[in-house]
Every structure is written in C-alpha cells, then in structure tokens.
Amino acid sequence: MKTQKFPILDDHIHIDPRNGKGIEAIKEFKRAGGTHICLVTKPSWSLGVHPTTGDDFRGVFDETLEIAREITEDTGVVTFVLLGVHPAEITVLSERMTPEEAADIMAGGLTLAAQYVQEGRAIGLKSGRPHYEVSEKILALSNQVLTHGFTLAADESCAIQVHAETGPCEDMITMAQKAGLNPCRVIKHFASPDTPLSASIIAKQEQIPELCRQKRTFTLESDYMDENSRPGAVIGPKSVPRFTNRYLEQGHITEEDVYRIHVESPKKFYGIDITI
Incomplete structure (x- = not known):
C-alpha cells in the first residue's frame, strides 16, 4: 500500500453491522485511501x-458509539460521531401516534x-426535515423540531448536519440566526452547489x-x-477517497484543493x- 500523503474524510457515512457489511466497509474505505469519517446515526427503526x-x-x-469504537480499534480510521434524529421519523412515528406527539419525541431525542x-462523546447533531412531499402540518412540525436542534447546537457550540429537500434551503440561515447559531455550523448533507449553508x-x-x-x-460524503x-447506496464506501484521488491524478483539482476539502473545511464546520 502506498503511503498516504493527505487525509481524506467522508463527512456522512453509516455503518450497520446488523444489516450491512459493518466494519468491512470501513476496511474498503481505508484501502482506497480514506483516513477519517463522520459516522452518522441511522433511523431508529433500522436498529x-x-x-x-x-x-x-x-x-x-x-x-452508534459502540460501532465508532470498533471502527477505530479494528481499522485505525479516525471516527467522529454525529448523533440525532432522522427527519423521516415523523412520518414513521405518526403511523402509531399523532404528529404532535411524534415531534415531541423527536425533540426529546x-x-x-x-x-x-x-459529554464529549459526539462532535455534533443531526436533524432536518423530510426530503419528500408532506402536508403543511408535518412540514411545520418538522421545522419546529429542526429549530429545536439549532437551539441545542447553539447552546453546545457545535455543528448540526441537516437532511432536507434538494435545493438551497436558504431559509435555514434565518432559522439558525434566530436560534443563536452561526449558520456556518449548519451543514447541508447531500448538498447542492447552490446552497448558502455549509455544504x-x-x-x-x-x-x-x-x-x-x-x-x-x-x-465530501458518500x-x-x-x-x-x-448495496452501494447511495454510493459505495470507497467513493470519497477514489473520487478525490481520481480528480487529483487527472489534474481536475490540486493538492491545495484536497486540503481545503478534507482538512480546512471540517475544521471550519x-x-x-x-x-x-
């Protein structure tokens, strides 16, 4: 294996020993050149x-924390943990309770x-709103939960990754500011280039x-x-290091770009x- 010249972070990845490859997926990531990950909680029902x-x-x-410990011990890949509540929980929970009760449970989570x-066991939170069509009521409740997440992130001076609809989601800038959170700390997961949020x-x-x-x-994320x-959804565990190295080898990006993506941006976010 060639010596790794620079770190490579996958900013949003799930590892699920129950239903997937588990630690083997991280070994693939490492063999491809990956060094760091942000491990994000999966929806409650999947566990x-x-x-x-x-x-x-x-x-x-x-x-999730136990999986992170095993990853670090078994592979040496540095693992940062983001904990929170998937925005689709409101749809699933509302099948057996009122949407208001579902939102309260999500806020509690x-x-x-x-x-x-x-306690220093995670570096940030995860929240958002449904990325699929929902009623105005569900959307309003989801935004209430998200605002609660922003307030908590402000209180803890931490980042929050958001899962939401495709597009800029520019209204979250104002939402974050009203909650006392620096919008730089709002990271749009699966971001489109037009977002004013951290991408x-x-x-x-x-x-x-x-x-x-x-x-x-x-x-970058997979x-x-x-x-x-x-299998391989959304893209495979080797994707972030493979695309990074491919862009670099083909001259589409520079080593300066690699450091900005994988070192400077995570530090800022x-x-x-x-x-x-």
Missing part, C-alpha cells in the same frame, strides 16, 4: 428501536443527543472541479447506507483537526 419517548433514542446513540455532545457534497457531483476552481468551501438490501 430495531421504536421510540415512545425521546430517551428511547439512547439505544440508537449507544450503538435531540435533547438527549445534545447531552452526548456536552457536504456527494463525491460523484460533477461540479466538484469547478467548485474547487472557485475556491469554494465544502466537504452517504453510504450499509444495507445489504441496497466542526472545529475538528484532521491529520495523519
């Missing part, structure tokens, strides 16, 4: 948790996640070389779901140091 209170997300968070951040961009995005020429600040029923 067999069906919450009736916010505290029920503890099982999801503890399992975020409050619990913020406690983990306060985590899928590694196969064709505009990445042009964004680098513009000296844009962003990170959004790998690690589910055997959907999360306050974390990425080194090898």
Whole structure:
C-alpha cells in the first residue's frame, strides 16, 4: 500500500453491522485511501428501536458509539460521531401516534443527543426535515423540531448536519440566526452547489472541479447506507477517497484543493483537526 500523503474524510457515512457489511466497509474505505469519517446515526427503526419517548433514542446513540469504537480499534480510521434524529421519523412515528406527539419525541431525542455532545462523546447533531412531499402540518412540525436542534447546537457550540429537500434551503440561515447559531455550523448533507449553508457534497457531483476552481468551501460524503438490501447506496464506501484521488491524478483539482476539502473545511464546520 502506498503511503498516504493527505487525509481524506467522508463527512456522512453509516455503518450497520446488523444489516450491512459493518466494519468491512470501513476496511474498503481505508484501502482506497480514506483516513477519517463522520459516522452518522441511522433511523431508529433500522436498529430495531421504536421510540415512545425521546430517551428511547439512547439505544440508537449507544450503538452508534459502540460501532465508532470498533471502527477505530479494528481499522485505525479516525471516527467522529454525529448523533440525532432522522427527519423521516415523523412520518414513521405518526403511523402509531399523532404528529404532535411524534415531534415531541423527536425533540426529546435531540435533547438527549445534545447531552452526548456536552459529554464529549459526539462532535455534533443531526436533524432536518423530510426530503419528500408532506402536508403543511408535518412540514411545520418538522421545522419546529429542526429549530429545536439549532437551539441545542447553539447552546453546545457545535455543528448540526441537516437532511432536507434538494435545493438551497436558504431559509435555514434565518432559522439558525434566530436560534443563536452561526449558520456556518449548519451543514447541508447531500448538498447542492447552490446552497448558502455549509455544504457536504456527494463525491460523484460533477461540479466538484469547478467548485474547487472557485475556491469554494465544502466537504465530501458518500452517504453510504450499509444495507445489504441496497448495496452501494447511495454510493459505495470507497467513493470519497477514489473520487478525490481520481480528480487529483487527472489534474481536475490540486493538492491545495484536497486540503481545503478534507482538512480546512471540517475544521471550519466542526472545529475538528484532521491529520495523519
């Protein structure tokens, strides 16, 4: 294996030993040149948790932290953890309770996640709103939950990754500011280049070389779901290092761009140091 010249971070990846490759996916990531990941919680139901209170997300968070520990011990890949509540929870929970009750449980889960951040067990939160069509009521409740997440992030001086509809989501700038949160700390997961939020961009995005020429600040992600029923979705665990090295080898980006993507941007977004 050739010596790695620079660190490579996958800013949004899931690892699921129950339903997917588990640690083997991270070994693939490492062999391709990956060095760091942001491990993000999966929806509660994928881990067999069906919450009736916010505290029920503890099982999801503890399992995520255990996976992170195993990744670091077994592979040496540095793992940062983002804990929170997937925005689609409101749809699933509303099948067995009112939407208002579902939103309360989700807010409670975020409050619990913020406690983990306060204890230094996670670097940030995860929230958002449905990326699919929902009623005005569900959208309004989802935005209430998201605003609660922004307030918690402001209180803990941490970042929050958001999962939301395709597009700029520029209204979140004002939402964050009203909650006392620096909008730089709002990272749009699966971001489109037109977002004014901090952007985590899928590694196969064709505009990445042009964004680098513009000296844009962003990170890269795979959004790998690690589910055997959907192999390689969204893109595989090797994708971020492979695309990074391919762009570099083909002259589409420079080493300066690589450092901006994988070192400077994570430092700006999360306050974390990425080194090898």
